[in-house]
Amino acid sequence: MICPSCASEHTRRGGARIWGVYLLLIALAVPAVVVFHLPAGIVAAIVVVAVVLAHLVFNQQVCLDCGHQWKR
Numbered sequence: 001m002i003c004p005s006c007a008s009e010h011t012r013r014g015g016a017r018i019w020g021v022y023l024l025l026i027a028l029a030v031p032a033v034v035v036f037h038l039p040a041g042i043v044a045a046i047v048v049v050a051v052v053l054a055h056l057v058f059n060q061q062v063c064l065d066c067g068h069q070w071k072r
């Protein structure tokens with residue numbers, strides 16, 4: 001993937017919304033294990049599935065050089 005803004009090749013999947021999902025998942029997963037004593041393996045599996053789904057839904061790329069974010 002090449003950045004449409006500055007033509008840099010230093011891009012990766014991600015972006016602000018993906019990070020928001022990561023933070024939300026961590027914020028949910030930690031109390032689920034610590035407070036509600038749900039099995040950590042199951043919680044981890046749900047988190048992984050949710051991260052994959054988030055990438056499929058948002059499908060966002062971010063440029064590491066200029067910070068531009070766009071949808072693929």
Ligand SMILES: [Zn+2]
Pocket residue numbers: 003004005006007008063064065066067068
């Ligand atoms: Zn760029």
